[in-house]
Amino acid sequence: xxxxxxxxxxxxxxxxxxxxxxxxxxxxxxxxxxVILRIRDSQDDSLTLRKSCREGVCGSDAINIxxxxxxxxxxxxxxxxxxxxxxxxxxxxxxxxxxxxxxxFYQQYHSIRPYLINDEAAPEKERLQSPEDRDKLDGSxxxxxxxxxxxxxxxxxxxxxxxxxxxxxxxxxRFIVDSRDRATDERLDDLNDxxxxxxxxxxxxxxxxxxxxxxxxxxxxxxxLKMSKVDHDEGGLALHRVPPIR
Amino acid sequence: MNRKHTGxxxxxxxxxxxxxxxxxxxxxxxxxxxxxxxxxAAWHAWITSAAMSIATSVFFAALxxxxxxxxxxxxxxYVHAATxxxxxxxxxxxxxxAAGVWVVRILWMRHG
Numbered sequence: 421x422x423x424x425x426x427x428x429x430x431x432x433x434x435x436x437x438x439x440x441x442x443x444x445x446x447x448x449x450x451x452x453x454x455v456i457l458r459i460r461d462s463q464d465d466s467l468t469l470r471k472s473c474r475e476g477v478c479g480s481d482a483i484n485i486x487x488x489x490x491x492x493x494x495x496x497x498x499x500x501x502x503x504x505x506x507x508x509x510x511x512x513x514x515x516x517x518x519x520x521x522x523x524x525f526y527q528q529y530h531s532i533r534p535y536l537i538n539d540e541a542a543p544e545k546e547r548l549q550s551p552e553d554r555d556k557l558d559g560s561x562x563x564x565x566x567x568x569x570x571x572x573x574x575x576x577x578x579x580x581x582x583x584x585x586x587x588x589x590x591x592x593x594r595f596i597v598d599s600r601d602r603a604t605d606e607r608l609d610d611l612n613d614x615x616x617x618x619x620x621x622x623x624x625x626x627x628x629x630x631x632x633x634x635x636x637x638x639x640x641x642x643x644x645l646k647m648s649k650v651d652h653d654e655g656g657l658a659l660h661r662v663p664p665i666r
Numbered sequence: 667m668n669r670k671h672t673g674x675x676x677x678x679x680x681x682x683x684x685x686x687x688x689x690x691x692x693x694x695x696x697x698x699x700x701x702x703x704x705x706x707a708a709w710h711a712w713i714t715s716a717a718m719s720i721a722t723s724v725f726f727a728a729l730x731x732x733x734x735x736x737x738x739x740x741x742x743x744y745v746h747a748a749t750x751x752x753x754x755x756x757x758x759x760x761x762x763x764a765a766g767v768w769v770v771r772i773l774w775m776r777h778g
């Protein structure tokens with residue numbers, strides 16, 4: 421199987437380039453990550469990438485695969501069109517090869533205060549939540565912060581410093597709908613700005629590429645409705661089938 | 667202008683104006699198909715009736731507001747140098763205001 425992989429080592433290369441690799445698939449090669457690791461071990465051990473859990477839980481190995489962001493560890497390799505073009509996440513600063521700098525992404529994530537805010541005296545054991553209220557977190561708590569969505573969002577490309585981005589906004593929604601949180605109005609107020617939420621043009625790349633089948637665009641829509649006080653009681657966000665990368 | 671809190675307002679203006687424009691254009695076209703004015707006098711009477719004058723004025727107000735939000739969004743997306751953005755926003759604002767004045771002249775200051 422043929423691969424074309426983005427290479428860049430700032431200490432050696434003047435410019436990034438695409439390097440061709442060819443490797444015969446073994447019956448044990450199921451996911452793209454398996455093959456990338458074999459290429460690295462057998463052909464070029466300077467090939468650099470992040471990975472950890474190898475099962476779509478940690479979100480480390482998000483890369484751009486044939487033009488679409490996804491997790492290498494859960495992308496079936498045999499379905500990919502050849503040569504398989506692998507690039508680092510679009511618009512993120514490249515550190516080396518497929519490894520990108522996530523600083524700005526995390527800054528935006530922190531800016532929505534991703535934790536419960538509740539100044540009421542803590543109960544003896546825990547802050548309870550009804551099963552119905554808990555259900556409202558479905559479809560937003562599952563985010564693994566792999567940055568597939570934000571890196572594929574044109575609004576984030578143009579204003580990465582001012583637009584929170586789909587991942588951050590999905591997390592903002594997760595805390596806005598949490599019945600235990602007491603800062604809902606402040607959170608909505610913070611996002612009601614021409615840039616922080618309203619750079620979203622409803623392009624929906626975020627939802628299309630999310631490897632967990634989440635819908636940041638739906639969360640953004642619900643935040644807008646809550647700001648408009650058109651707030652009817654909904655359950656959690658529905659998960660969708662993840663379109664396979666070809 | 668207070669930059670804070672203009673996010674939702676602009677977004678609502680764009681949505682509401684879009685709905686109004688859609689309804690107005692649909693009504694306008696259906697009217698032309700179902701009850702097309704046969705000569706100039708009938709057309710003139712229809713278009714200058716109080717209800718139509720108001721509805722048309724609201725249509726152009728919606729159009730200009732819609733265009734303002736849309737162009738403002740484009741400039742905010744792509745023009746990152748603050749001075750250039752402010753200058754271009756001013757230019758767009760001036761152009762749209764001029765178009766608005768022109769619309770008022772045509773709709774309300776006509777002769778005959």
